[in-house]
Amino acid sequence: MIQEPETLYKLMVLYMLDQVSFPLTNPQLSRFFLDKEYTTYFTFQKVISDLVDSGLIVDRHAGNSTRYEITDAGKETLGFFGNDISQAAVADMDEYLKVNKFRLRSEAGMTADYYKESSQNFMVHCEVREGKNVLIALDLSVPDEKSASDICANWQEKSQAIYSYAMRTLMGGSIK
Numbered sequence: 001m002i003q004e005p006e007t008l009y010k011l012m013v014l015y016m017l018d019q020v021s022f023p024l025t026n027p028q029l030s031r032f033f034l035d036k037e038y039t040t041y042f043t044f045q046k047v048i049s050d051l052v053d054s055g056l057i058v059d060r061h062a063g064n065s066t067r068y069e070i071t072d073a074g075k076e077t078l079g080f081f082g083n084d085i086s087q088a089a090v091a092d093m094d095e096y097l098k099v100n101k102f103r104l105r106s107e108a109g110m111t112a113d114y115y116k117e118s119s120q121n122f123m124v125h126c127e128v129r130e131g132k133n134v135l136i137a138l139d140l141s142v143p144d145e146k147s148a149s150d151i152c153a154n155w156q157e158k159s160q161a162i163y164s165y166a167m168r169t170l171m172g173g174s175i176k
Helices: 005-019 026-035 041-053 072-084 087-109 145-170
Strands: 057-062 065-070 110-116 122-130 133-142
Touching: 005 026, 005 041, 005 057, 005 065, 005 072, 005 087, 026 041, 026 065, 026 087, 041 057, 041 065, 065 072, 087 122, 110 145, 122 145, 133 145
Parallel strands: none
Antiparallel strands: 057 065, 110 122, 122 133
16 A cells, blocks of 8 residues: 555646546546545645656646647556555546546537737647547637636637637538
8 A cells, every 4th residue: 555645645736637538637636636625725735846857747738728648657656556556546537537527528528728928929729639639729819818817717618619600611611
């Protein structure tokens, strides 16, 4: 059995990433660990950093968002040591993923963020993913931060309609 709590948390992160077919963000993962009171925020961030540094997970940055995926080395490590995770912890993770899977997939699949360009404009990056595939990515230059913030706030609700419109228009109206 594992004596070091951080080692257990690392295995738990690997387990969660292995159970989903899409990347998870730092807030999605940390929400589980903090809500269930497994560890503190700072310990969790150290665990994530250690997993990335050791190549067991990979982080992909998109603007202000970071998504994590398990690597082959992470899957191998989980295969060797996954049985050291207690059944209670596995049950907690399985329940969290089951209850939140749709929301997690939706959150991970639709991202929007912005940053200030060197000029006075703001660049907004919006994206819809399905698993690891990017379905649509949209970069918009807007004149002020309020516009950028509004676009990001509306992307979650409007992205499906925008994607459908773009596909219909670009394919000459041949899809329904």
